[in-house]
Amino acid sequence: MPRYARWAERLAGIERLGRTRTLRTLEPTGPVTGRLDGRDVLVACSNDYLGLGTLPLAGRSGSGGSRLISGNHPEHGRLERALASWLERDVLLFPSGWHANVAVFSTVCTADQRVASDALNHASVIDGLRLSRAQRIVVPHLDPSAVPDSVDLIALEGLYSMDGDIAPLASYPRGPWLAVDEAHSIGCLGSGGRGVAASQGVSPDVLVGTFGKAFGSTGAFVAGPPELIALLVNAARSFIFTTSAPPGLLAVLADRLATIAAADDLRDRLAHNAATLRRHLADLGWTVLGDAHILPVLTGRETMEVADRLLRAGVFAPGIRHPTVPVGLERVRLTVSAAHTDIHLERIAEAFGPA
Ligand SMILES: Cc1ncc(COP(=O)(O)O)c(C=O)c1O
Known part of the structure; x- marks a missing residue:
């Protein structure tokens, strides 16, 4: 048997189900524009919600190790203290949101x-819970009345990445610990961007924030x-x-935090862009889920055709199919950025055309 036959067999199984994933190369040409496999596109699926991801990096590229060995640099403490004073609770940095949720x-x-x-929590929450061996009770999405008595912890996201809706956190029972993943909301929503x-x-009791979205970079933190x-x-x-984040990145993130805390203009622009695109799409007859800057547009079984049509019109946004979402709720998931102009938003709507 060839050495990698088992792997090839499993891949063939994925292909038979029509679920093959491939990597596409997007070369940025601006905050919300790029070349996708050689074609000029307007990007309508980036998590760079405030348009800060184009700013350059500088400084030392390696930390030298895990923070408990040789990798704890003064920049770690500086960024943690700045985040702690912003959120008024203690903070610990992680290399990514995945690391942070698995840790928590x-x-x-x-x-x-x-x-x-x-039910719609991120894969990193699910994997962290699997590792804990705690009994996981999956509760219907954003239904506080479905939380059983006598749970020790409730795990939620602030703004859900796939449905784009905001959790009514205050309606959940107060007794258990509450853990909220604010990956998509930190920097974007709440006073001073606090989520x-x-x-x-x-x-x-536990708040997870990431730097890969509104902060336009990479990394994460836990506050509590x-x-x-x-x-x-x-x-x-x-x-x-795990190896800690490089000092050059941490210094950029500390500056970025100062920018974000004061960036009410960018948050206002983001909210304006989300409301404008929702209005354009509703006028065209599309059903759009969610409350904020993530806009899942329901497209039914035609999802991949709609995504291809968008691409031909120069708009890049992925089609999301079953099994990632239930049958009947297939969608094109749009995200807006404060860097989109009104003309960009009109182009996205025009690319959809009438529903
Ligand atoms: C809700 C949520 N939590 C956590 C993560 C993981 O964050 P990171 O990309 O920093 O690993 C993501 C991913 O993108 C996410 O959408």
């Missing part, structure tokens, strides 16, 4: 506990009480056994 759920939850996890929980006057931060430093395997 695999460390905070234990095998004797029950966790209510929203959905802050905008609802809710103080979660001192006991949480110390426990993660001592027991979270995806903190302990």
Whole structure:
């Protein structure tokens, strides 16, 4: 048998189901424009919500190790202190949101506990919970009344990445610990960009924020009480056994935080762009889910055809099919950025055409 026959067989199985994924190369030419496999496109699917991702990086490129060995640089402390004073709770940095969620759920939850996890939570939340061996009770999406009694923790996102809707955090039971992943909302929503929980006057026990979206970069943080931060430093395997972020990146992120905290103009523009594109698409007869800058446009079984049509018109946004979303809820997932102009938004709507 050829050495890699088992891998090839599994790939063939994925292909038979029509679920093959391929990497496409997008070469940016501006905040929301690029060349996709050689074709000029307007990008309508980036998470660079405030348009800050084009700013250059400089400085030292390597940290030299894990933070508990040789990789703890003064820039780590500087960024953590700045985030802590912004959010008024302690903060620990992680190399990515994936590392952060796996750390939180695999460390905070234990095998004797029950966790209510929203049906649309991100894969990194699910994997963290699997590692914890806690009993995971999947509750219907954004239905606080479905949370069973006697759970130890409720896991939610602030703004959901696939449905684009905002969690009514204050309506969930107050007894269990509350963990909120604000990956898509930090920097974009709430006063000073502090996220959905802050905008609802809710103080979660665990807050996860990422730098890969509104911060226009990469990395993440966990914010919470001192006991949480110390426990993660001592027991979270995806903190302990990984190389820390490079100092050059951390310095850029600290400046970026100062920009974001003061960027009400960008947040206003983002909200304006989301509302404008929603209005254009509704006028054309499309059903658009969600509440904010993520706009899932329901396209039914034609999703891939609609996405291809958009691309031919020079607009890049992915079609999302079953099994990622339920049958009947296939969609093109649009995201807007503060960097889109009114003309860009009209071009996106024109590319859709009438529903
Ligand atoms: C809701 C949510 N949480 C966590 C992550 C993971 O963050 P990162 O891309 O920084 O690993 C993502 C991903 O993109 C996400 O959408």
